Amino acid sequence: MSTALPVNGNHERSAPSTDFTVKTGLARMLKGGVIMDVVNAEQARIAEEAGACAVMALERVPADIRVQGGVARMSDPKLIKEIMEAVTIPVMAKARIGHFVECQILEALGVDYIDESEVLTPADNTHHVVKHGFKVPFVCGCRNLGEALRRISEGAAMIRTKGEAGTGDVVEAVKHMRTVTAEIRRAVLMSDDELYVYAKEIGAPFDLLKETAKLGRLPVVNFAAGGVATPADAALMMQLGCDGVFVGSGIFKSGNAAVRARAIVQAVTHYNDPKVLAEVSCDLGEAMVGLNVDTLPESQKLAKRGW
Amino acid sequence: MSGNDSITVGVLALQGAFSEHLELLKKAAEQIETPKKIGFISVKTPVDLEKCSALIIPGGESTTMALIAERSNILEPLREFVKVHRRPTWGTCAGMILLSEAANRTKKGGQALIGGLSVRVNRNHFGRQVESFDAPLDLSFLGNDEAPFRGVFIRAPIVESILPKEECCTNASSIVAVRQGNVVGTSFHPELTGDLRMHKWWLGEILKDLTRREELLHAQENH
Numbered sequence: 001m002s003t004a005l006p007v008n009g010n011h012e013r014s015a016p017s018t019d020f021t022v023k024t025g026l027a028r029m030l031k032g033g034v035i036m037d038v039v040n041a042e043q044a045r046i047a048e049e050a051g052a053c054a055v056m057a058l059e060r061v062p063a064d065i066r067v068q069g070g071v072a073r074m075s076d077p078k079l080i081k082e083i084m085e086a087v088t089i090p091v092m093a094k095a096r097i098g099h100f101v102e103c104q105i106l107e108a109l110g111v112d113y114i115d116e117s118e119v120l121t122p123a124d125n126t127h128h129v130v131k132h133g134f135k136v137p138f139v140c141g142c143r144n145l146g147e148a149l150r151r152i153s154e155g156a157a158m159i160r161t162k163g164e165a166g167t168g169d170v171v172e173a174v175k176h177m178r179t180v181t182a183e184i185r186r187a188v189l190m191s192d193d194e195l196y197v198y199a200k201e202i203g204a205p206f207d208l209l210k211e212t213a214k215l216g217r218l219p220v221v222n223f224a225a226g227g228v229a230t231p232a233d234a235a236l237m238m239q240l241g242c243d244g245v246f247v248g249s250g251i252f253k254s255g256n257a258a259v260r261a262r263a264i265v266q267a268v269t270h271y272n273d274p275k276v277l278a279e280v281s282c283d284l285g286e287a288m289v290g291l292n293v294d295t296l297p298e299s300q301k302l303a304k305r306g307w
Numbered sequence: 308m309s310g311n312d313s314i315t316v317g318v319l320a321l322q323g324a325f326s327e328h329l330e331l332l333k334k335a336a337e338q339i340e341t342p343k344k345i346g347f348i349s350v351k352t353p354v355d356l357e358k359c360s361a362l363i364i365p366g367g368e369s370t371t372m373a374l375i376a377e378r379s380n381i382l383e384p385l386r387e388f389v390k391v392h393r394r395p396t397w398g399t400c401a402g403m404i405l406l407s408e409a410a411n412r413t414k415k416g417g418q419a420l421i422g423g424l425s426v427r428v429n430r431n432h433f434g435r436q437v438e439s440f441d442a443p444l445d446l447s448f449l450g451n452d453e454a455p456f457r458g459v460f461i462r463a464p465i466v467e468s469i470l471p472k473e474e475c476c477t478n479a480s481s482i483v484a485v486r487q488g489n490v491v492g493t494s495f496h497p498e499l500t501g502d503l504r505m506h507k508w509w510l511g512e513i514l515k516d517l518t519r520r521e522e523l524l525h526a527q528e529n530h
Contacts, residue, residue, distance in 0.1 A: 022439045025461045025499050029366045029401070032322040048414050051369065053322055057506060088414045089368055090462065112462070113437035115313040135437045260377070269321050269375050270351060 001228040023157035024136035027221035037248040043085035051262030057083040057232040062166025063249035072120040074102040098124025107136040118305035131155030144181035146202030163226015168290030170227040187213040231267030239272035255285030313344040317359035320349035321375040323367015327498035335506035353384040361395040364402030373419040389423040403492030423490040429467040458495035
């Protein structure tokens with residue numbers, strides 16, 4: 001017998017390396033906060049001074065990815081490092097759907113959360129990253145309950161709506177949040193035998209669906225994302241039941257980023273107080289121009305990426 | 308303030324894990340014996356704070372909470388609550404940072420603090436999220452022969468230096484729980500575990516504080 005050839009490809013990592021409580025715990029600490037997209041250290045500092053509870057480090061905000069086209073990939077690690085050095089709040093970064101090596105690189109850099117994101121061009125059109133084996137926690141997007149529970153089943157410790165990133169149009173984020181909520185309400189009323197059928201129907205693991213039905217909400221923290229551009233948008237998503245808000249292009253594509261960022265932070269804390277919302281909505285300068293999702297060609301919609 | 312037989316305990320709800328504390332407090336209150344009716348509220352404004360006899364400052368981002376507190380005009384009322392009225396206040400993680408008189412590794416330009424604990428904390432002491440962990444802790448103040456308490460540490464701070472007068476609640480070299488008079492700080496997150504022991508202990512401390520205040524008031528009236 002000759003010696004065996006090596007079997008390359010060991011990406012299926014072994015048993016979960018850390019307790020899920022520690023991963024979901026950080027997401028719980030982010031609740032009631034705003035996570036802002038930043039493309040350099042200077043923007044990261046503006047976000048931190050505005051009161052962001054975390055920043056998302058990336059090379060191009062989604063609005064620019066739309067304009068420039070091409071393949072969007074993980075950001076240059078040097079840029080992510082510069083941002084990590086500039087601020088003391090948690091730093092997140094995006095990896096392409098299914099690109100587990102980008103995830104390994106981001107973990108090695110020490111980012112605090114990885115967003116396996118449809119905003120970047122998918123690297124795998126069938127599989128998502130198996131996230132259990134990573135020590136760094138993951139956040140993933142969803143359009144409905146089935147998608148959310150599939151991601152949690154793969155190991156996501158936090159969920160966000162997909163919305164339609166880079167448009168400044170909140171309509172899709174609202175649709176996705178309302179869909180998740182409506183589906184959870186249906187599940188809450190179901191008996192076990194109905195839940196088995198429903199699990200099959202929405203492509204969700206039964207155990208997670210049952211847990212969701214028992215809790216009356218997703219079992220992990222759920223943020224709004226994809227189209228939030230104003231304090232009112234942010235408060236709308238909070239009143240619809242989100243735990244916090246991601247703002248991507250909405251801040252640094254607007255007229256006065258620092259002022260708008262502060263206003264959105266205040267709006268998320270005081271989302272139930274219209275007087276505060278009126279106050280913080282005053283004199284913010286120009287909002288990002290925005291694209292109507294209605295007029296967007298199908299090929300340019302990012303939310304449908306992910307399986 | 309509330310009437311004699313009912314009290315209100317608040318959880319600061321500017322940002323972070325406040326709902327978890329509210330949930331555990333409610334469960335803990337069901338398990339302690341007291342003639343008083345204890346109500347729980349989330350605190351976002353000075354008006355909310357005025358109703359409270361005691362307060363938890365939860366985990367979250369301390370820089371975020373400090374900035375929102377300043378802009379919501381509740382930072383000074385919080386300082387008065389802790390340092391002038393000396394109401395029982397417990398901070399977990401970011402909450403402990405805010406209750407410290409000094410903090411290391413803050414954002415550029417520093418951050419506002421409430422104060423109350425004469426300690427210096429070191430933010431993100433253990434490192435970033437990949438260095439977060441949980442570990443069993445022996446917390447002697449919960450009683451002898453108690454099972455270890457599961458401490459969840461998330462980008463956690465520790466008390467780096469401490470004045471001699473404080474009662475220190477740990478034997479380890481890293482100080483993860485501290486008390487000075489009415490103020491308690493913990494690096495870890497009892498609100499993430501479902502273990503009610505710390506919340507029960509703290510409610511007990513609030514009730515002792517109220518009894519002391521009532522006795523004092525009584526003594527003053529009799530003179």
